[in-house]
Amino acid sequence: MIAILFGLLLFLLVVGVPVTFALGLATVATIWYGGLMPMLILPQEMIRSVNSFPLLAIPFFILAGNLMQFGGISQRLVTFSRTLVGSMRGGLAMVAIVTSAFFAAISGSGAATTAAVGAILIPAMIAHGYSSSYAAANQAASGALGVIIPPSIPLILYAIAANQSVGDMFAAGFLPGFVVVTTLMLYAWIHALRNPTAVDPAASFREILVAARKAILALLMPGLILGGIYGGIVTPTEAAVIAVVYALVVGGIVYRELPWGQLPVILRNSAVTSAVVLSIIATAGLFGRIMLSLQVPSILSNIVIDAIQSPWVFLILLNVLLLFVGMFLEAAAAILIFTPILLPIAISFGIHPVHFGIVMVVNLAMGMFTPPVGLNLFIASQISGTPIARLARAVLPFVGVMLVALLAISFLPWLSLYLPGL
Helix, strand or coil, X not given: CHHHHHHHHHHHHHCCCCHHHHHHXXXXXXXXXXXXXXXXXXXXXXXXXXXXXXXXXXXXHHHHHHHHHHCCHHHHHHHHHHHHHCCCCCHHHHHHHHHHHHHHHHHCCHHHHHHHHHHHHHHHHHHCCCCHHHHHHHHHHHHHHHHCCCCCHHHHHHHHHCCCCHHHHHHHCHHHHXXXXXHHHHHHHHHHHHCCCCCCCCCCHHHHHHHHHHHHHHHHHHHHHHHHHHCCCCCHHHHHHHHHHHHHHHHHHHCCCCCHHHHHHHHHHHHHHHHHHHHHHHHHHHHHHHHHHXXXXXXXXXXXXXXXXXXXXXXXXXXXXXXXXXXXXXXXXXXXXHHHHHHHHHHHCCCCHHHHHHHHHHHHHHHHHCCCCCHHHHHHHHHHCCCHHHHHHHCHHHHHHHHHHHHHHHHCCXXXXXXXXX
């Protein structure tokens, strides 16, 4: 039965069947062939999988990110970031990284971060002398911060799949996110030493204050969302609703840049994206139920523990596996499929569930800008006009840089556990 379940799933994914249908068909075929349970269980289990109050945060954060993408918030964040680091060597590349970090702390989506910031900064970088392939690769890698820095949709999914606190996962994402930002900015500086480009004039203190004043409402949003969660005032789901209202008010009434005529399109796109994510959650829950019935986690756990004695070796193999998985599966599907399998093994090696979750999410974030299915690559390619084949080569140094950050996050657990421990 296990061979049928995983063999059919792998075959369906290889031939290009969407993840939702691949999970559902593999599960239904296994149940039907093995007679494991009545078919009536299928709709019940799918409904149970999505019948979770914290899951409501996902469609609201998706909608908030789309509203901010059109509401003028990204432009103000870019202007503020340019006053901070635009005059440094490699400054505009650093601006893309810093702005992506700010936007990630608002939207929770890697794709939204890449699209909103890249639409402004990729053309600007090209105009300042950066190659189109480097500009697109830099933005694709920076956009991955959207799933590392809270509020992050994959962190919410992991918290639900692993039965962990969403607030703890959000807190755990800050320091690893800072490590990734630092390593990306260091590479931008090194690249600029070898490939000099134009830089912005140094901003005066008054210019920084003016840019900060214009961006203050955008900069306050992460504090409003995360402060409410950590202060015990609101749940993550309620914070997501606040983010939607805040984005509507700031973009539509204060900045007056949100095109009200585009609101139906924004709502439709958000609904489609939410439906895709929730359908994956429903079928992944069904898939997980069958895995538990077949005792897959305990079987694999015994095999791995007998074969590997060191938690460090396990972490290395875990990173290799997740990097490979991230190249072919989107983060939501990978988290829901592999968390029930790998988390018990990690716990048996003494790895904290929160640390394990951060390692998993950072690995899958890299998959967002690696071929063949890296969504950020396709978005950056479309904005820059760079062919995917050329962009895939340009992004390789960024994969190497992220690997350095990943190793630090994997082997320094306190980076993930210090803030939740407070």
